[in-house]
Amino acid sequence: MEQYSSKVMEHFAQPHNVGEIENADGVGTVGNPVCGDVMRLYIKVENNVITDAKFKTFGCGAAIATSSMVTDLVKGKSIDEALKISNAAVAEALGGLPKVKMHCSVLAEEALKSALDDYYKKQGKPSPVKMPAETGHEHEMT
Amino acid sequence: MRKVYLDHTATTPVHPKVLEAMLPYFSVKFGNPSNLHDVGREAKNAVEEARGKTGTLIGARADEIFFTASGAESNNFAIKGLAQANSQKGKHIIVSQVEHFSVLHPVKTLEKSGFAVTYLPTDNQGLVSPDDVAAAITGETILVSIMHANNEIGTIEPIEEISRITRERGVLFHTDAVATTGWIPVDVRTLGVDALSFSGHQFYGPKGAAGLFVRKGVRIKPLIEGGIQEDGRRAGTENVPAIVGLGEAAEIATAEVANRMSHLAPLRDRLQNGLSEKIDHMVINGHPTKRLPNNLNVSMWYVEGESMLLFLNMQGISVSSGSACTSRSLKSSHVLTCIGTDAAVANGTLLMSLGMGNTEEDIDYVIETLPPIVQRLREMSPLYEDMIKKEKGK
Numbered sequence: 421m422e423q424y425s426s427k428v429m430e431h432f433a434q435p436h437n438v439g440e441i442e443n444a445d446g447v448g449t450v451g452n453p454v455c456g457d458v459m460r461l462y463i464k465v466e467n468n469v470i471t472d473a474k475f476k477t478f479g480c481g482a483a484i485a486t487s488s489m490v491t492d493l494v495k496g497k498s499i500d501e502a503l504k505i506s507n508a509a510v511a512e513a514l515g516g517l518p519k520v521k522m523h524c525s526v527l528a529e530e531a532l533k534s535a536l537d538d539y540y541k542k543q544g545k546p547s548p549v550k551m552p553a554e555t556g557h558e559h560e561m562t
Numbered sequence: 563m564r565k566v567y568l569d570h571t572a573t574t575p576v577h578p579k580v581l582e583a584m585l586p587y588f589s590v591k592f593g594n595p596s597n598l599h600d601v602g603r604e605a606k607n608a609v610e611e612a613r614g615k616t617g618t619l620i621g622a623r624a625d626e627i628f629f630t631a632s633g634a635e636s637n638n639f640a641i642k643g644l645a646q647a648n649s650q651k652g653k654h655i656i657v658s659q660v661e662h663f664s665v666l667h668p669v670k671t672l673e674k675s676g677f678a679v680t681y682l683p684t685d686n687q688g689l690v691s692p693d694d695v696a697a698a699i700t701g702e703t704i705l706v707s708i709m710h711a712n713n714e715i716g717t718i719e720p721i722e723e724i725s726r727i728t729r730e731r732g733v734l735f736h737t738d739a740v741a742t743t744g745w746i747p748v749d750v751r752t753l754g755v756d757a758l759s760f761s762g763h764q765f766y767g768p769k770g771a772a773g774l775f776v777r778k779g780v781r782i783k784p785l786i787e788g789g790i791q792e793d794g795r796r797a798g799t800e801n802v803p804a805i806v807g808l809g810e811a812a813e814i815a816t817a818e819v820a821n822r823m824s825h826l827a828p829l830r831d832r833l834q835n836g837l838s839e840k841i842d843h844m845v846i847n848g849h850p851t852k853r854l855p856n857n858l859n860v861s862m863w864y865v866e867g868e869s870m871l872l873f874l875n876m877q878g879i880s881v882s883s884g885s886a887c888t889s890r891s892l893k894s895s896h897v898l899t900c901i902g903t904d905a906a907v908a909n910g911t912l913l914m915s916l917g918m919g920n921t922e923e924d925i926d927y928v929i930e931t932l933p934p935i936v937q938r939l940r941e942m943s944p945l946y947e948d949m950i951k952k953e954k955g956k
Contacts, residue, residue: 456866477944
């Protein structure tokens with residue numbers, strides 16, 4: 421396998437935003453333990469801005485690092501801006517990912533979108549969230 | 563920081579005496595063993611001496627040892643070579659589902675060219691049943707290949723019982739002994755096998771020298787053709803320094819194997835007990851007693867193997883992980899699948915394989931270091947959170 425970038429190792433060794441948010445405005449859980457990774461992302465939203473984001477992840481080094489990075493990226497962003505965060509942006513912010521680990525960045529994007537989708541549902545509003553296309557292998561919860 | 567290498571199944575360091583024996587064969591005694599002059603003869607003698615020492619380690623005659631470049635090559639040579647040389651008798655092969663890929667992939671290739679293959683399951687400790695072997699043999703069966711011990715979970719298979727059956731039924735029997743040679747007694751006559759693979763770097767020899775025992779009188783087709791080397795069974799100028807090293811490693815192993823077992827099994831047990839005491843929801847894979855003395859394979863619930871591996875690495879500890887995420891295919895180990903390990907739990911697997919350099923202090927350092935890593939990752943794990951909430955809900 422390719423080696424991880426120093427940025428990935430930094431976020432893996434000391435991940436940012438680990439934990440839960442009580443009474444979160446949106447929670448998304450994606451992935452499958454059989455495939456080796458499950459991400460749960462919590463968001464707090466005030467006046468259409470994501471004021472806090474936390475995560476819990478079961479997964480490899482890249483899964484933990486992408487969770488850490490996506491929560492960093494999303495904090496302080498408006499909902500509209502958050503909806504535009506792609507897996508490529510997460511991977512790029514981490515200084516790239518080994519090819520076989522790109523699916524972890526997809527999972528991070530999915531976790532965010534799933535939390536945003538949950539936010540809309542909790543607000544009783546129609547959700548504009550489109551889940552990203554799968555790359556590689558299946559991640560649906562079974 | 564303390565450095566603890568617990569990945570001897572991946573490879574071992576070259577023994578200092580092995581290195582010393584090899585060095586003259588690079589530039590002083592550099593000859594080609596096929597040449598008749600003194601320079602060539604010197605190299606030839608060294609190769610033949612190594613062949614004798616290697617034979618002694620596994621109870622074989624020197625002329626039954628064929629040197630190869632790797633354990634994978636030995637397995638390929640055995641499977642393809644025996645099947646092709648004996649296909650006039652039939653075209654059925656029996657293997658277990660937990661074989662190394664260097665056995666499973668060649669039989670898959672043979673399947674595509676008209677051979678039939680039976681893949682035997684194991685029980686949940688990784689044991690192949692001799693009765694299953696007996697039941698699978700048909701009039702068409704020419705070859706059975708069951709590994710001596712599994713490289714991941716360390717389970718030692720009932721080779722002697724299986725060879726009684728294959729002998730009675732007139733079927734060739736190959737065993738992949740890459741995981742056992744040099745670690746536990748390996749004797750081709752006691753085991754009763756017709757062919758046996760081993761690899762030098764797995765027992766303190768150099769990478770690049772391995773071999774296949776083929777019982778005298780058994781027909782085998784070469785994989786690599788076009789030369790007289792290895793009695794015409796493997797063309798190519800011999801890797802003389804590596805072969806000399808393999809011979810030296812074999813001689814050391816012959817003298818040391820009993821010590822190795824009595825050094826390693828208590829250390830492994832210390833590691834197993836220490837971790838079991840400190841980590842809940844941990845599963846020990848493999849057989850409790852019929853297991854390699856240096857093998858410990860454990861699965862932790864709610865955490866993923868690669869994360870544990872990376873954190874251990876930061877603390878100077880080298881292990882292997884059986885997690886899907888570390889493999890190219892993103893599938894968890896076929897061995898753990900075969901023994902019925904839950905696929906999610908299989909992703910939290912660590913393979914720790916001990917060696918002669920490990921001390922009690924090393925083991926205690928691992929026992930001290932791993933549990934907080936598991937705890938930290940569990941606190942980060944949504945699966946652990948769900949389990950705790952479920953427990954509280956009860």
